[in-house]
Structure formats: C-alpha cells, structure tokens
Amino acid sequence: MAPFSSKTKSPFTKSDNLLFDPALIPASIQESLPAGYVVRPLARSDNQVRSNSSFLKTLEVLTTVGTISDEAFQRRFQYLKEHSDQYYTIVIEDMNVPPTSAGSATSSSPSLVTPGRGKIVAAGTVLAERKFIHELGMVGHIEDIAVSADQQGKKLGLRIIETLKAIGQQVGCYKVILDCSEKNVPFYEKCGFERKGVEMGWYV
Numbered sequence: 001m002a003p004f005s006s007k008t009k010s011p012f013t014k015s016d017n018l019l020f021d022p023a024l025i026p027a028s029i030q031e032s033l034p035a036g037y038v039v040r041p042l043a044r045s046d047n048q049v050r051s052n053s054s055f056l057k058t059l060e061v062l063t064t065v066g067t068i069s070d071e072a073f074q075r076r077f078q079y080l081k082e083h084s085d086q087y088y089t090i091v092i093e094d095m096n097v098p099p100t101s102a103g104s105a106t107s108s109s110p111s112l113v114t115p116g117r118g119k120i121v122a123a124g125t126v127l128a129e130r131k132f133i134h135e136l137g138m139v140g141h142i143e144d145i146a147v148s149a150d151q152q153g154k155k156l157g158l159r160i161i162e163t164l165k166a167i168g169q170q171v172g173c174y175k176v177i178l179d180c181s182e183k184n185v186p187f188y189e190k191c192g193f194e195r196k197g198v199e200m201g202w203y204v
C-alpha cells in the first residue's frame, strides 16, 4: 500500500469517551472534508436518541439495526474499548447542525471538538485480525460502511474508506479487505480496491 501522510493531527484528543486514539486519523483526511464536518473515533456518547442523528440511526441505511437500549450500547462500546487495538469504528459528524434541546447537543461548551454536538452522517469500521500466517501478520476487515441517505454523493464514503485504510496501515495490517454487493463494486474501485476471490456466507 502507498504510505499515507504521517501528519496525524486531529481536532480531537485521546479520551475515555473515544473508542481509540484520534491521532490515528490523518489530518489530511480531516482537511479534505466539507467545512464543519469532522471525522473521529466512535464516542460513548454517540447513542443519542435525537431523531436521525445517532450512530445507530446512521447504520439503518445499511441494514436492520433493531432496538438497542442505552445500557446495551454502553456494554458493547465498553467491550470494543477493551479491545481497542482491534476495533476501529469511526464516524463523520456534521457540526453545522444547530444544537437542539435533546441529547448532549446541549453541551455548555459547544466547541467544534465536542463529540455529539452535531449530527452523525457517516460511519465505518476496520477490524484488525491477528493471524499466525505471514509471520503473525494482521489483516484489516472493513465492515458496516454507511452514509446517511441525504449526505451521499459528497465523498463522505470515500473519506471513511480512506480513513479506515490509513488506520489499518498504521496499526500494521499487510492488507485491508471487504465484502460488498455487486452494486457497490464501482464505489470501492474508486476507493482503490480491486476484485479478489469470492465471498461465501452461511447464515444460522
């Protein structure tokens, strides 16, 4: 893989609220987003009930999410946090949205770097799998890419994939792979992927 920019300044700082260290997100990707949009790790506070603004709501463009209580969300977040060298879930947040009366959008310090002040519009994950082959090599698996329906076509999907590829590369993956439907092949080709192998599935 071609190297990504080593400049890794992020408008966010490492904190217990964030899933992983935001320094893994290249500044060059942050700078390429539309004005007022930020890319950051998933936050504990991203399970807001404000309509159309939470992380879970964003995933509904992809498939069924179901009803997930805040307690269940927090338990899952905590598991991922305890394995934060494996799970890298990111979101893009549109900070141009005015705060409403619900959720942490009412933060008393509505700084551009307060996660949850705006509206989550895109999400994705890269999972770092530790192998025995290739001298204990690591493979990145890209999963659950979603851009809100009203935000598609603004290169947010591309920025999500660029970020996940950069994270995979920085944590030591020798390749990053994904499964997708035929209709998304042109999108992933634009993101630098090529067809390899065949996807197989077994559903319980």
Ligand code: ACO
Pocket (backbone or CB within 6 Å): 061, 062, 142, 143, 144, 145, 146, 147, 148, 151, 152, 153, 154, 155, 156, 157, 158, 159, 178, 179, 180, 181, 183, 184, 186, 187, 190
């Ligand atoms: N067919 C052809 N080209 C496409 C398509 C498509 N379906 N989607 C995007 N592109 C092209 C764009 O035209 C653009 O090309 P350009 O650089 O020449 O202008 C380039 O790909 C980048 O497009 P983005 O604007 O970044 O795409 P977007 O932000 O709309 O995100 C995505 C694409 C993620 C597929 C979005 O439409 C989406 O969320 N769809 C619903 C959920 C989904 O299918 N997710 C992917 C599941 S696969 C997985 O998770 C591993």
